[in-house]
Amino acid sequence: MGRRTIASTTREMKSSSSVFLAAALCLAAGLGAQTNSQTSKRPGTQDQEAATSQSTRAQTRTDRGREFLGLGPVPDAAAAARGQKIFASTCGFCHGSNATGAEGPNLIRSTLVLHDEKGELIGPFLHNGRPDRGMPAFPNLTDAQTYDIAEFLHQRVEDTTNRFGYKIQNVVTGNAAEGKAFFDQHCNKCHSATGDLAHIASSVEPADLQALFLYPSQSINAKGEKTTVPVQVSVTLASGESISGTLKRIDDFNVSMYDGSGMYHSWPRSEVKVDIKDPLAAHRELLGTYTDADMHNILAYLVTLK
Numbered sequence: 001m002g003r004r005t006i007a008s009t010t011r012e013m014k015s016s017s018s019v020f021l022a023a024a025l026c027l028a029a030g031l032g033a034q035t036n037s038q039t040s041k042r043p044g045t046q047d048q049e050a051a052t053s054q055s056t057r058a059q060t061r062t063d064r065g066r067e068f069l070g071l072g073p074v075p076d077a078a079a080a081a082r083g084q085k086i087f088a089s090t091c092g093f094c095h096g097s098n099a100t101g102a103e104g105p106n107l108i109r110s111t112l113v114l115h116d117e118k119g120e121l122i123g124p125f126l127h128n129g130r131p132d133r134g135m136p137a138f139p140n141l142t143d144a145q146t147y148d149i150a151e152f153l154h155q156r157v158e159d160t161t162n163r164f165g166y167k168i169q170n171v172v173t174g175n176a177a178e179g180k181a182f183f184d185q186h187c188n189k190c191h192s193a194t195g196d197l198a199h200i201a202s203s204v205e206p207a208d209l210q211a212l213f214l215y216p217s218q219s220i221n222a223k224g225e226k227t228t229v230p231v232q233v234s235v236t237l238a239s240g241e242s243i244s245g246t247l248k249r250i251d252d253f254n255v256s257m258y259d260g261s262g263m264y265h266s267w268p269r270s271e272v273k274v275d276i277k278d279p280l281a282a283h284r285e286l287l288g289t290y291t292d293a294d295m296h297n298i299l300a301y302l303v304t305l306k
């Protein structure tokens with residue numbers, strides 16, 4: 001049992017928020033930095049710690065937050081980015097493109113994921129699957145691919161649970177003017193600060209706002225709730241007939257959807273041609289291009305949209 005589960009940590013945090021706050025402040029002040037028990041959970045930790053010691057104070061604070069939550073070492077960001085691509089196309093339709101669950105379970109709370117260090121549990125699991133319970137086997141994934149997927153999942157766990165960077169400081173660190181410049185160049189063709197995104201920061205917390213543009217698949221509905229953005233699909237049958245609608249689920253073997261009238265259809269993949277239109281494809285593509293500064297700047301700008 002390497003890691004503590006997030007569930008129990010969260011419960012503790014809720015049940016004694018003042019203790020939590022005090023602990024968080026100690027960590028922020030550097031008093032909790034010497035947690036030797038956390039140091040060598042995954043190979044590669046040494047390098048990452050060396051890198052961390054040279055990084056900014058904000059990153060160090062986030063790092064301590066991660067230790068406090070009992071998360072493993074910093075996920076390998078490059079591998080996580082590669083893993084995100086594999087995950088979105090191979091696993092996303094069952095687990096949600098950001099791994100928070102759809103037909104398949106939420107993987108951010110999966111104990112298998114939480115106990116994995118760098119793919120040593122996830123890899124063999126993916127090779128065998130649990131076909132009897134709806135989890136297909138992926139015998140052809142290479143070790144490099146399962147490592148990337150594992151790092152993506154660890155990154156998601158961390159991003160979801162470790163918000164110390166924002167919570168403690170309670171201010172957003174980026175440069176709003178530079179964020180606006182980025183927005184005008186890359187986001188404006190679909191969004192408008194005075195149109196669809198006007199006042200978004202009045203109802204959405206910074207950390208959630210960040211998730212909305214970084215981890216596509218969710219959006220905010222008219223009631224201010226997070227909802228999953230529907231994926232449009234068009235299926236062409238052998239007869240040439242084509243049916244369009246909202247994707248329910250797709251895997252290597254079957255595709256299912258609801259058509260415009262709400263009627264459910266499903267077909268074996270081998271018998272039809274499938275054309276998927278993901279409305280958030282642009283977000284996924286942008287994700288691979290942001291620098292760390294870009295992300296903070298965009299967030300700083302979005303936060304001004306009150």
Ligand code: HEC
Nearest residue numbers: 090091094104105110111112130133134135136138149251
């Ligand atoms: C066809 C749908 C489907 C696809 C595609 C799929 N999964 Fe799953 N997955 C499931 C289901 C259903 C379960 C739950 C199985 C069970 O109840 O034991 C599951 C379970 C898991 C678990 C174990 C969770 C736990 O704690 O027990 C992991 C990890 C996982 N999937 C990762 C992946 C990854 C990574 C991919 C892509 C390479 C993937 N899955 C693709 C349906 C899917």
Ligand code: HEC
Nearest residue numbers: 186187190191212213218219220229279280282283286298
């Ligand atoms: C090619 C079009 C496109 C581009 C480019 C794009 N987005 Fe989006 N974005 C979307 C779509 C589609 C949605 C989902 C809207 C919905 O369904 O409510 C969305 C949703 C969002 C949301 C959630 C808002 C809400 O009301 O749900 C935010 C925030 C957001 N985008 C920010 C950005 C930022 C910041 C950029 C640039 C870095 C960007 N987007 C680039 C298409 C785009």
